[in-house]
Amino acid sequence: MTSVLTNTNAMAALSTLRSISSNLETTQNRISSGLKVESASDNAAYWSIATTMRSDNSALSTVADAIGLGAAKVDTAYAGMESAIDVVTEIKAKLVTAQESSADKTKIQAEIDQLQDQLTSIAESASFSGENWLQADINTASVTKSVVGSFVRDSSGSVSVKKVDYTLDSSTVLFDEGADATTGYGKGILDSEALFTGTDGITVTISVNGIESDEAVKGYSTDELMATTGMTFTDDGDQKVATDGTDTYLQVDGEKWAKLTTTAPTTGQAIAYNDGTTDYYIDTGETPTNVTSANAGFTVYDLDITDLATVASNMGGSFTEDDALDFMIQFVDDALSTMTSAAADLGSVSGRIDMQEEFISSLSDSLESGIGRLVDADMNEESTRLQALQTQQSLAIQALSIANSDSQNVLQLFR
CATH class of the missing domain: 1.20.1330.10 (f41 fragment of flagellin, N-terminal domain)
Known part of the structure; x- marks a missing residue:
């Protein structure tokens, strides 16, 4: 049935054209923005x-x-x-x-x-x-x-x-x-x-019954002995000794001296020195003096090697x-x-x-790659879709034009 009031063919063609235009607009937006999910309305979860x-x-x-x-x-x-x-x-x-x-x-x-x-x-x-x-x-x-x-x-x-x-x-x-x-x-x-935490001790070698062992004893400095009243020093070429008439000392380590005794501290201990008449032994009973946390009076920043005497004095003991x-x-x-x-x-x-x-x-x-997988548009796919939609749009317009011309054909019946 042909009607001049209702053109169903034109209405169908118009509906198709609207759908194609909407899809075409969506595709064009994706191409221009590069996104297939640009807003929450496109895909709420992905957005x-x-x-x-x-x-x-x-x-x-x-x-x-x-x-x-x-x-x-x-x-x-x-x-x-x-x-x-x-x-x-x-x-x-x-x-x-x-x-x-x-x-x-x-x-x-x-x-x-x-x-x-x-x-x-x-x-x-x-x-x-x-x-x-x-x-x-x-x-x-x-x-x-x-x-x-x-x-x-x-x-x-x-x-x-x-x-x-x-x-x-x-x-x-x-x-x-x-x-x-x-x-x-x-x-x-x-x-x-x-x-300074340590002792004023020195290590000496003691021989007992032919068996040698190292032992720590109190050490005296040359300066300390020289400061003692009446101290005299003797050098026989091989050994150096010092005595104040009461105590006798033997030089054993550079500027260090060990105290001697006329009584062997240990049975079988070897003689350390003989003055020609008397045998002397290292006095192992002279134990080192412990020095605990003595303020030496210098730091890495201000140490002064021209004042070592003060440092030695600050260390305590015989240094x-x-x-x-x-x-x-x-x-x-x-x-x-x-x-x-x-x-x-x-x-x-x-x-x-x-x-x-x-x-x-x-x-x-x-993260950037993951986001892209969710929302980025596939430009190859969108380009192909655009071409198809443009073709569909042209055909839809042609179909609408044909449908609109149907009402004009009715006039031919009244001529």
């Missing part, structure tokens, strides 16, 4: 997941920047610590040189002074973004420095920022900014006062300048060990940060 992941990826980008800042702080501290280790190693070498009897300690100390000044310069300049990890106020408590490590979203959806901690204390800080104003001593590696120099070398070596350990810790933190940077970069790429 929600993608939006959350984009937010997390943005946070990871910020975390990557923060990690870079933290890495710079750690690298700066490590570079400073490494340079300081080189300087302290040189100071140790100078102290070893000073052990030579002909060494000019004044000139060597002048070189050490310059190296000590270099240490302060290194510590002061090892600063990045207002933070210095080589000098801090640790007088009352340690200080914890933190750098951003990662951004984490757990299985429950909770988010958190993980940090990497590094403690500034007496084993990691070179100089204590909270050092005592009166003494100048702090708790840092380079400004902490040397504490010589050579003993004081030996203790200085040991103290500096201990400081080197501590600094090396601190540098190793900084290196470990730096390595962890580098790995975290690589991980975050890979994670960000993975």
Whole structure:
């Protein structure tokens, strides 16, 4: 039936054209935006997941920047610590040189002074973004420095920022900014006062019934014996002895002397010295004097080899300048060990940060790829669909034109 009021063919063609136009508009939007899910109305589930992941990826980008800042702080501290280790190693070498009897300690100390000044310069300049990890106020408590490590979203959806901690204390800080104003001593590696813990003993070889053994006895210094009233020294070419008329001493180790006795402390003990009429034995009953935490009065930063006598006196017991120099070398070596350990810790933190940077970069790429799989449009597919829809649109327009012309054909019946 043909009707001039209702053109069902035109209505059908128009409905098809509207559907094709709608699909064509959707395809064109996907091609222009590159997204198949641009809004929640396109696919609510995918849009929600993608939006959350984009937010997390943005946070990871910020975390990557923060990690870079933290890495710079750690690298700066490590570079400073490494340079300081080189300087302290040189100071140790100078102290070893000073052990030579002909060494000019004044000139060597002048070189050490310059190296000590270099240490302060290194510590002061090892600063990045207002933070210095080589000098801090640790007088009352340690200080914890933190750098951003990662951004984490757990299985429950909770988010958190993980940090990497590094403690500034007496084993990691070179100089204590909270050092005592009166003494100048702090708790840092380079400004902490040397504490001597040991004895004034020396090791001597004792022969008992032909069996030799090493034994520790109290040692006396040459200066100490010379300060005793009435002390005289005798050198028979092979052995050197000293006596004040009551006690007799035998030189056994450089500037060290062991006390002698006329009664053998142990049956079968070999004679240590004979003055032509009397046999003398090492007095093994003269036990060493224990010195516990004596303040030696120097630090790595201000040690002075031109005043070893004062250091020896501060150590307590019967110590010589050579003993004081030996203790200085040991103290500096201990400081080197501590600094090396601190540098190793900084290196470990730096390595962890580098790995975290690589991980975050890979994670960000993975998130970006995952988001793309959910919402990105397949341009090959959309291009093919566009061509098909454009063809369909042309055919639909042609069909509508034919349907609209049907009513015109009715006029031919009235002619």
